[in-house]
Amino acid sequence: xxxxLFGDLTRAGLAALAAFVLLLLVLPGFATGYILSVTTIILxxxxxxxxxxxxxxxxGLLSIGHALFMGIGAYASAYLFARHGLPPIVGLIxxxxxxxxxxxxxxxxxxxxxxxxxxxxxxxIAFAEFTRIMVDHARFLGGTEGLFLPVSAESRQGFDxxxxxxxxxxxxxxxxxxxxxxxxxxxxxxxxxxxYYWRAVRDNPxxxxxxxxxxxxxxxxxVMVSSGMAATAGVFYAFFYNNLFPEQIFSVERSIEMTLAPxxxxxxxxxxxIFGAFVxxxxxxxxxxxxxxxxxxxxxxxxxxxxxxxxxxxxxxxxAIVLLQPRGLWPWACKRLGLIRAPEDREEGR
Amino acid sequence: MSTxxxxxxxxxxxxxxxxxxxxxxxxxxxxxxxxxxxxGAGKTxxxxxxxxxxxxxxxxxxxxxxxIVGLRPDQICDAGIGRTFQIVMPFxxxxxxxxxxxxxxxxxxxxxxxxxxxxxxxxxxxxDTRRHVxxxxxxLPDRKRxxxxxxxxxxxxxLLLDEVMAGLxxxxxxxxxxxxxxxxxxxxxxxxxxxHVMRAVMALSDRVLVLHHGERIAEGTPEEVTADPAVLExxxxxxxx
Ligand SMILES: Nc1ncnc2c1ncn2[C@@H]1O[C@H](COP(=O)(O)OP(=O)(O)O)[C@@H](O)[C@H]1O
Ligand SMILES: [Mg+2]
Numbered sequence: 001x002x003x004x005l006f007g008d009l010t011r012a013g014l015a016a017l018a019a020f021v022l023l024l025l026v027l028p029g030f031a032t033g034y035i036l037s038v039t040t041i042i043l044x045x046x047x048x049x050x051x052x053x054x055x056x057x058x059x060g061l062l063s064i065g066h067a068l069f070m071g072i073g074a075y076a077s078a079y080l081f082a083r084h085g086l087p088p089i090v091g092l093i094x095x096x097x098x099x100x101x102x103x104x105x106x107x108x109x110x111x112x113x114x115x116x117x118x119x120x121x122x123x124x125i126a127f128a129e130f131t132r133i134m135v136d137h138a139r140f141l142g143g144t145e146g147l148f149l150p151v152s153a154e155s156r157q158g159f160d161x162x163x164x165x166x167x168x169x170x171x172x173x174x175x176x177x178x179x180x181x182x183x184x185x186x187x188x189x190x191x192x193x194x195x196y197y198w199r200a201v202r203d204n205p206x207x208x209x210x211x212x213x214x215x216x217x218x219x220x221x222x223v224m225v226s227s228g229m230a231a232t233a234g235v236f237y238a239f240f241y242n243n244l245f246p247e248q249i250f251s252v253e254r255s256i257e258m259t260l261a262p263x264x265x266x267x268x269x270x271x272x273x274i275f276g277a278f279v280x281x282x283x284x285x286x287x288x289x290x291x292x293x294x295x296x297x298x299x300x301x302x303x304x305x306x307x308x309x310x311x312x313x314x315x316x317x318x319x320a321i322v323l324l325q326p327r328g329l330w331p332w333a334c335k336r337l338g339l340i341r342a343p344e345d346r347e348e349g350r
Numbered sequence: 351m352s353t354x355x356x357x358x359x360x361x362x363x364x365x366x367x368x369x370x371x372x373x374x375x376x377x378x379x380x381x382x383x384x385x386x387x388x389x390g391a392g393k394t395x396x397x398x399x400x401x402x403x404x405x406x407x408x409x410x411x412x413x414x415x416x417x418i419v420g421l422r423p424d425q426i427c428d429a430g431i432g433r434t435f436q437i438v439m440p441f442x443x444x445x446x447x448x449x450x451x452x453x454x455x456x457x458x459x460x461x462x463x464x465x466x467x468x469x470x471x472x473x474x475x476x477x478d479t480r481r482h483v484x485x486x487x488x489x490l491p492d493r494k495r496x497x498x499x500x501x502x503x504x505x506x507x508x509l510l511l512d513e514v515m516a517g518l519x520x521x522x523x524x525x526x527x528x529x530x531x532x533x534x535x536x537x538x539x540x541x542x543x544x545x546h547v548m549r550a551v552m553a554l555s556d557r558v559l560v561l562h563h564g565e566r567i568a569e570g571t572p573e574e575v576t577a578d579p580a581v582l583e584x585x586x587x588x589x590x591x
Pocket of ligand 2: 393395436573
């Protein structure tokens with residue numbers, strides 16, 4: 001089992017992965033509140049990045065509307081908690097189920113009518129936008145005024161996993177386990193029949209079909225797993241931030257944000273989305289400090305918006321990656337550091 | 351011998367161009383049946399019709415007694431027909447072994463078992479030393495062999511081979527002929543092949559069907575069709591027989 005899941009890693013790669021996991025486990029022991037909150041956001045982006053990567057990187061399906069699935073999970077769990085006092089696990093089941101059903105419906109529509117490539121991506125945006133407008137007008141979800149989760153000063157000190165009310169450390173550990181769990185799930189899926197079929201469909205659907213792959217079904221599976229993961233991220237998001245606004249949750253920026261870490265880290269790789277998140281988010285933080293410092297020193301004016309500069313930076317980062325390392329930073333780093341085995345070094349049947 | 355594949359009066363037009371017109375033939379179990387004819391004769395189109403890649407305009411196709419018209423390509427594969435593509439279609443970002451494993455996973459959920467089967471198929475096609483190469487980096491003859499290995503891995507009863515010997519050297523052609531003969535002898539595989547390499551057609555086929563302008567002009571043993579005046583006629587100015 002270990003061999004099957006981690007057979008692609010060299011000894012150095014295995015050691016690096018173990019060290020990484022260990023570091024994540026002990027981090028709250030010495031990290032400042034700021035570091036912990038940044039790492040929580042990194043892990044959140046690494047988690048949704050893996051969900052998105054599963055579709056594009058494994059199955060070749062581009063979604064630019066993944067905020068839809070994340071938002072369904074967020075709104076469903078927030079609504080059930082805020083209005084009916086139901087714990088997030090119920091929200092996860094309902095929201096996750098709903099997101100998977102919506103994902104299946106979009107796939108059925110798209111693949112039945114042979115809507116592929118860029119048109120499929122446009123369809124995902126259309127559904128996200130459509131949902132945003134619906135939620136804008138849904139009174140029971142707070143509409144444009146937002147939906148808020150009850151939170152007390154006292155609950156911020158606790159460690160109530162069942163209701164996801166507690167200290168920052170609790171949220172950190174929850175998203176860390178989700179992120180590592182997603183990584184394990186992706187490894188398992190990629191080395192199972194579904195993984196082989198997905199990559200075949202991604203590389204050449206016509207050839208895959210001739211080899212007995214029901215491409216409609218396997219594409220649909222990919223969308224369903226990915227949307228379920230994104231909805232799980234949404235539940236976390238809702239309970240971490242405690243407030244939801246449709247224009248934030250379902251915005252195109254939110255969908256784009258999910259794509260950055262995997263694109264920079266390496267689409268189609270297992271660790272790329274995690275690596276990408278760990279590279280990009282700290283860079284964004286440094287950028288924020290730099291702008292604030294420049295504004296403080298009155299070198300640049302207050303009219304310069306941090307968010308705008310960040311967007312510009314992400315644009316440049318993605319363009320640079322696509323031009324210089326189109327396969328992403330992670331494969332490049334692996335080669336440099338010798339973390340991944342060449343196919344000929346993975347022994348058969350191990 | 352019982353009929354495995356029964357093609358009855360199939361036809362297909364592309365925007366008024368009659369690519370295949372009223373073509374009928376039967377392939378018996380364990381037979382090696384060749385489809386020949388000049389370029390543009392409609393051979394590949396006939397394959398695509400059988401494999402479900404394109405829909406027939408007219409006629410019927412039965413496989414093992416079952417009507418397979420209207421089935422999707424993956425359902426045709428399920429039914430027991432494996433195919434190769436004349437314009438090779440490897441999965442470029444998968445290794446040779448992984449390419450063949452996709453085929454071997456047909457009707458097999460155990461990845462380790464599929465890997466063993468894939469290795470067997472690769473050994474048979476003499477591609478085992480290339481198994482860890484990404485398919486994007488293969489030479490054309492190796493890609494042709496990969497097509498065969500991958501289709502074979504799905505455990506077909508009928509194998510459709512579209513010009514898999516094109517580009518092979520004569521010695522390589524002879525090896526491929528030997529492999530296919532061995533396959534038939536050992537596994538009872540039925541083979542329908544499109545081939546321009548007459549050396550292979552003569553050595554392999556029990557029967558040959560000649561197509562020209564989408565129509566059937568002759569059928570018989572290799573010796574019979576190569577002596578047929580109509581066949582010689584259609585090949586004049588084209589590849590010599
Ligand atoms: N998908 C297609 N669309 C339009 N025309 C096609 C298509 N496929 C084949 N044809 C045409 O049908 C005829 C038969 O082609 P084909 O079956 O590939 O011939 P062969 O394999 O015998 O060389 C040719 O004139 C070809 O241009
Ligand atoms: Mg052809």
